[in-house]
Every structure is written in structure tokens, then in C-alpha cells.
Amino acid sequence: MSEKNKTVSSAEILRQREYMNSIAADNEVFFDTHKFRKKFFVLTLGCQQNEADSERLAGMAEAMGYEKSESPDDAYLIIVNTCAIREHAEKRALSLVGQYKHIKARNPELIIAICGCMVTQQHRSDEIKHRYPYVDIVFGTSSIHKFPELVAKKMSEKKRIFLPDEKEYLVAEGIPVRRESNYRAWVSVMYGCNNFCSYCIVPYVRGRERSRDKDEIIKEVRELVESGYKDITLLGQNVNSYGKDFGADYDFADLLCEIDKIEGDYFIHFMTSHPKDATRKLIDVMASSKHIARHFHLPMQSGSDAVLRAMNRRYDFEKYIGIVDYIREKMPDAAITSDIIVGFPGETEEDFEATLDALRRAKFDMIFSFIYSPRKGTPAAESDEQIPDDIKSARFDRLLKVQADISLASNKVLEGKTLRVLCDGLSKNNDKVYSGRTEGSKIVFFDATPECEGKFLEIKIERGDTFALYGKIEK
Ligand code: SAH
Ligand code: SF4
Ligand code: F3S
Helix, strand or coil: CCCCCCECCCHHHHHHHHHHHHHHHHHHHHHHHHHHCEEEEEECCHHHHHHHHHHHHHHHHHHHEEEEECCCHHHHEEEEECCCCCCCHHHHHHHHHHHHHHHHHHHCCCCEEEHHHHHHHHHHHHHHHHHHCCCCEEECHHHHHHHHHHHHHHHHCCEEECCCCCCCEEEECCCCCCCCCEEEEEEECECCCCCCCCCCCHHHHHHCEEEECCCHHHEEEEHHCCCCCCEEEECCCCHHCCCCCCCCCCCCCHHHHHHHHHCCEEEEEEEEHHHHHHHHHHHHHHHHCCCCCCCEEECCCCHHHHHHHHHHCCCCCCCCHHHHHHHHHHCCCEEEEEEECCCCCCCCHHHHHHHHHHHHHHCCCEEEEEEEECCCCCHHHCCCCCCCCHHHHHHHHHHHHHHEEEEEEHHCCCCCEEEEEEEEEEECCCCCEEEECCCCCCCCEECCCCCHHHEEEEEEEEEEEEEEEEECCCC
């Protein structure tokens, strides 16, 4: 393919704008009579991509004249943005939606909309239709830009609306965004996935890979930097495929190189990189850049070649560790993090030991580890070599133990060093300390004052623990 990706036409975006304006006019009349504004509440249950989608849904809700609420209880519009990556995520979504029944009973005007990866699957959309009759709107990831139209339709026709998967996945530009933070931001560079790892639901619920136009991305990053954003994360299921769908001679490393030229005081993070096409060029660009954070999130999934093959990951451990070694050669202080799945169908004790050995060899700063969860419609879920739950959990615990020592050692090395930390304000779990993140995305706790939030601080690390660093502001 050499042409550009199909984008939602500007006429279509304009049509959605008209729906937003007309709902906003109705909501203004409501405000005049009731003297309060209708509120919306968004619940986000998935990954960063899902969070970025929620910020657009919130942007559209605001443009429709709704005001944001932190609680579903007083909302007139509830949006549940679901995830399908593991069974736990789906169960959680269903149980939370279950709780909204009472809110609807109290306020029949409430509109409940469910979207995201879980309900893009036909069977989940059907389940909502039959078992959750008070849910008004269900729409899949391909229809996010149509949200205003769906709300308008629900208001005028009163019928329930179901649009799980519209089959056509496009890039939508020009949708209003309501960002959660004024110093950290998400910027999608591409959507969808072509990789079909045998355990993963994402390609079935997000469509094929499509890259955003580079000028749109650069413009968005520039505007964010100009308005004071300090940490911008470029998002895609596999950012290393950026541009491949254009067929042009311009890849993710080129994009990073161009973004890095934007003047300002900020970091660029990106996720996720698929090891099968992480290039030396990308690592070289990072090493010589000014703003690209020295942090590489490179999901390994398993250390066993047999398991990697069965997962359809298209690299072996040797290739994987070659990338890790090259990152460390070029950027000795880079943080490297990874994702690991335990209990993939057919994983033997030797395969699992190979993963433990791989952890010892790769020495990740941190890992995100997951117990394999069969996903309906994926090849691995059909395997008759499923691992019993007790073995999966025992392996999971062993994995965490091995990594704990490695993470601890990688954090101890930082004791006595002064690191640049972006302050996130009071810690969410302990309102007596402040927290922030380093360039390598490590959590740091320290004493500070409210005005530090959203600013870079120089923190002298006094103690490194398994999961966090503790320090003092130096200046
Ligand atoms: N596109 C990213 C991953 C997105 S999903 C990549 O390829 O790296 C985030 C992580 O969830 C994956 O890396 C994997 O470790 C985990 N995951 C995906 N499907 C899973 C499943 N069925 N069971 C358990 N973990 C899973
Ligand atoms: Fe899922 Fe693999 Fe695509 Fe990542 S690369 S989203 S794990 S199919
Ligand atoms: Fe993300 Fe979950 Fe969908 S991880 S892409 S929200 S399945």
C-alpha cells in the first residue's frame, strides 16, 4: 500500500460536531430550567490507548454540554470504556456495570454507554443486550468518533443502540480531547495491530494497523510542549510498525528524530515496542536525542524459544537479548522494562525455567507479569494443553520472587545519585508524601509542596526498594 491511510472524512467529523452542538443547546435549556448542569462520568478500564480514547470521549461529552463528575452517582451520562485483554478485566467491567442499575432506577434520564475492546466482541455486546437491559448504547472501538450521533439518536428515538464492530477501522482526526493532566499527555501515533500473537485479543478488537499522518502527530506534540506538557507518551500497540502501512520510506525512528527537534523542556516516552522489529536505528536515535527518555519497554513474554514460537512472536531469545545488549551498550543507564506471561498453553517446567533464566540475564528494571488468560476466538485458547490454575499461580509467584531481587538491585544502584523527577503531587496511597517518576518511569517518594506538582525536580535518591525509590529534593 502506498497511499495514505483512510481517515474519517472532514464532512463526517463536521456532522458529529453538529450533533454535539445540538445536544449542547438542549443541555443549555436544561441548565436554564434546573439551574444545574448535567454531568458525565467516564470509567476507564484498559491500557493507555484506552485512556487516550476516554480523553476523546470526555472531550466529546464536554462539547455536548455535560460537566465532568468524579462519581457515577450524579451523572446523566455514564461511559464505561472496557478492556478485553484478560478475563479479570471483563469480569470487572460487567460487575461495575451491574452496579449502575440502581443509579438508572433513580434517574431514568441517565444514559449508560459501554464502549471499548470488550464490547467490540459480538458475544459481549449480545450479553449486554440480554442481561443488562438498562444499558442504552454499546459501541465498538471503530465507532468512537460517532459517539455524539449515538447519544443524539438515543435521546430522540429512545431505542437501545448496538454497534459492536463496524468492520471498517479508520483514523479519526479533529475530535475534541479533554486531557486528564496538564503535564502528562498521551499521543497516539498508530492504532490497531497486525501481529496476531496467539494469546492476544487486541487484533480482533482494534482492527489492522493504521498510522496517523506524521504532520498531525508532530503538530499535536508541539502544541502540547508549548502549553507546558512535560511528559508525552507516544502510543501504539507496536510503535515500531509506524509508517509501514503507508509504504513510505519514513519509520518510527524518523518520527522520533523529528519530534526531538521541538524546543522545550520535556520528555518523550513511547510504548509499546515489539522486539521483532525494534531496530538499531531506533536505539541510535534515542541515544543521541535530547528529549527521548532513556526508557525502553520491550515485552519479552517468555524466555523459551518453543513458547515464543507457539505465541507467534516472531523472535527468539537470542534476538531479544541482542536488542537488550545493544540498548545497554548505547545507553548504559537506560531503564528496560518488560511484560511476561506465565502459564501459556504447553509451557513446561523447562520453558518456565528458561523464562527465569532470561530474567536473570536481561536484568529488567521492572516487569509487568500476567497469568495467561484464554481469550475467546484466539488460537491459544483452543489449545488442549492448558496449564492448570494451581501451576500457573505457583509459577507466577516464583517469577515475582526472582524479579524482586533483580528490581531491588537495579534500584539500589541509584542510591546516592541525583535524578530528574517529574512530580505527580501527593501520592495516591499515602497523602503524607509526594510521588513522581524518573526518566526511566521509576516511582520516587519524597517530601514536597503542592506547587511542585507538574514540575521537574532534582531528587537525591537515599534508598532504593524493590518497587520504588525514596529521596529528598536537592533543588
Ligand atoms: N502490544 C503490546 C502488548 C499489549 S497487551 C505488545 O505486543 O507488547 C499488554 C500485555 O498484556 C502483553 O504484553 C501481554 O504480556 C499481556 N497479555 C496479552 N494477552 C494476554 C492474555 N491472553 N493473557 C495474559 N496476558 C496477556
Ligand atoms: Fe497483542 Fe501481540 Fe498485537 Fe501486542 S503485538 S497487541 S501482544 S497481538
Ligand atoms: Fe488496551 Fe485492553 Fe483494548 S489492553 S487495546 S483496552 S483489550
